[in-house]
Amino acid sequence: MGRLGSAIMKQQQSSGPIDARGRIDAALAEVAAYQGQRQGQGRGGLLVLADTLADAERLVDAGATHFLIAPRGAGEVVLALRAAGALTERRSPEARAEGRGEAAALHRWLAGRLQAHQPCAAVAIALSRLDLVNAAHGRARADAAIATAGERIAAAAGERAIVVRTGDRFLLGVEDGDLRLLAAALSRALEVEGTRVMLGSRIGVAEAMPGDDADALIRRATDALDDARAPGAAAVQVAEADGVASPDRLAIDLHHAVAAGEIDVLFQPQVEIATGRIVGVEALARWTHGRLGPLGADALFAAADRADLGLALSDHIQELTLARAAAWPRSLGALRLSLNLTAADVARAGFARTFLDRVDASGFPRGRLTVEVTESGMIHELDHAAALLAELRGAGCRVAIDDFGTGYSSLAYLKALPLDYLKLDKALVVDIAGAPRDRVVVRGVIDIARALGIAVIAEGVETPAQLALLTAEGCGWYQGFLRAGPLGEDALVTMVEGR
Structure with a gap:
């Protein structure tokens, strides 16, 4: 960093910069060491230089106060150094x-x-x-x-x-x-x-x-x-109460969870409203924690993100789900399987080919597989997501958008993405039997979807009143505790066979 000029060197001792370009792990350690040196002195300003916004966010979480992405010249660094140095100066002994x-x-x-x-x-x-x-x-x-x-x-x-x-x-x-x-x-x-x-x-x-x-x-x-x-x-x-595991604690535990067989998959039935038949299931990940008992997918993937294990966890769950479904008994042989893709999956280069190879290796037929993506997973990658989903759909899979109606650009997704199913978020379903406005919103979504040739599945259906109103509005399928929560395979077989 000496080439950036004397103005930078003058402030470097108090406010950085730490150059994280191409060395993110080492830079994180340097940020931690800097904050350790300042213990008891208040939070000092610290500038870091990063390759990407994701790296910068990790450095800020570690204690950096200012960052630059791929700076182009000394002037930009000097300006940021002044701001970081000012924070240190403000924390005088009197302050x-x-x-x-x-x-x-x-x-x-x-x-x-x-x-x-x-x-x-x-x-x-x-x-x-x-x-x-x-x-x-x-x-x-x-x-x-x-x-x-x-x-x-x-x-x-x-x-x-x-x-x-x-x-x-x-x-x-x-x-x-x-x-x-x-x-x-x-x-x-x-x-x-x-x-x-x-x-x-x-x-x-x-x-x-x-x-x-x-x-x-x-x-x-x-x-x-x-x-x-x-x-x-x-x-x-x-914040959770003390005694509830923090994300950091769960992130540490997750490193051992896969090897210990604590990660499992359950299957929630999807029901055709007109006939009452179970026609498919959604695979839902569960973590049976050694101390805390069963944890849902939200806690599982939050811990994985904190531990930088998100992609590895997603791969593991996909492989586990496909292997289990490929070995289903004959009574489950007609069910569709819905499998969730994460935002990180959608952003991966070449993911479609990797995923299809994984499906084929499992033996589960592409034609009975539906991939589900959430609105939040596509906000910044809509064009890329559309191309990925079109490739998967062209290869025989079907495509669903999950948790529909809770994002900021719902209608844009219907226009841009190749979809077979739209899954109404449970937040829309839960109030359908209440205020008339809620029913109007649900009716509008269903009408738009049907006009576009997209089937509608309602999530979170818990009461007969909700189901009756959804039926009246033309919804075709539902899942929820009215029929069943997530089930193990033995319970699913029993339900499908009517025993």
């Missing part, structure tokens, strides 16, 4: 002493409510896009934006809350964990010195539970914030 005083006040506030058995929650907030604001408007306005965001947070939290700022983060003590006003306040642009500034935010919240003390409550809120900052995570994360 750190003030921060410790505010943190003590927050601790006392939470402790007092906990001792009085009054409801309360700790909230941790991280602001983002500050590097962009700094580059566009300068350091002074970036600092002013943080201060303005703090004022808005305090106003939304209310007079009885307590707010502590630590650099570009905030810790709050509030009377309850309802964050609707807070999230709404942070979603609006800020007015800073006559300029509209848009910051992003991530929020972690921990509601008080029996046995909590102030330290545990704050720790769970900051852990939840770390989860919210993970790639692909929701912007607001609610």
Whole structure:
């Protein structure tokens, strides 16, 4: 990095940069070492240079505060170094002493409510896009934006809350964990010195539970914030109670789960409404954890992503599912099998060929296989996803879009993707027997799908009233606990054979 000039070298000691291009693992270790050296000094600014946004996100999660993707020249690095260095400068001994005083006040506030058995929650907030604001408007306005965001947070939290700022983060003590006003306040642009500034935010919240003390409550809120900052995570994360395994703990356990045979597949029946016959099943992954018992696919894949095992887990589940289905007895020989593809699968180069080879090697017929993709897995890769699905469909598989109706571009997917089935998300189904507007929405989706020649499967059907309304609106198939939840193969055989 010496070639980037003396201006860079001048600030390098306090704020980086760490060059992660082509050496992401080594850079992650350097970031961790840097944060270890600064323990007790507050969060110092640290710039990293990365090849891709995914690498940058991993480095930010590890403790970097600013990043550049493939910088083109020294000027860009100098600008980012100034911003990172400014964060270190702001954490002067006096500022750190003030921060410790505010943190003590927050601790006392939470402790007092906990001792009085009054409801309360700790909230941790991280602001983002500050590097962009700094580059566009300068350091002074970036600092002013943080201060303005703090004022808005305090106003939304209310007079009885307590707010502590630590650099570009905030810790709050509030009377309850309802964050609707807070999230709404942070979603609006800020007015800073006559300029509209848009910051992003991530929020972690921990509601008080029996046995909590102030330290545990704050720790769970900051852990939840770390989860919210993970790639692909929701912007607001609610902490689990102590005793529930964290994603990091599950990620460690997952390394041993496959070898221990803890990963299994269950099959949920899909029913033809007109005849009541089971015509297919959806394969659903389950993790029978040694300590925690059965865990669903959400926890399983969240742990896999945290452990960088997402692709390996997806491969394992596909192979396991296909092998099991290929060995089904004659009574299940007419059922269709629906198998979920992850967003990472969709993004893989050459995945269609790899997947089809896997299907053929298992012996399961392509013509009875449906691949399911979710809306969230295609937001950034729509053209690529369309090409992949067209190739799989041309090879004999059928294609379904899962959880339909919960994303931002649902109609665009119907237009762009080669689909055989649309699966109505259970969030649409659950209220169909309630407000008339919900029924109108479901009716509209079904009408559009039928006009496009796409069959509709409703998910999450639990009551006869829901099924009756779906039937009246022209839905052809359903799955849900009204008929059966996910089943093992013996139970599935018994149900299909009518025993």
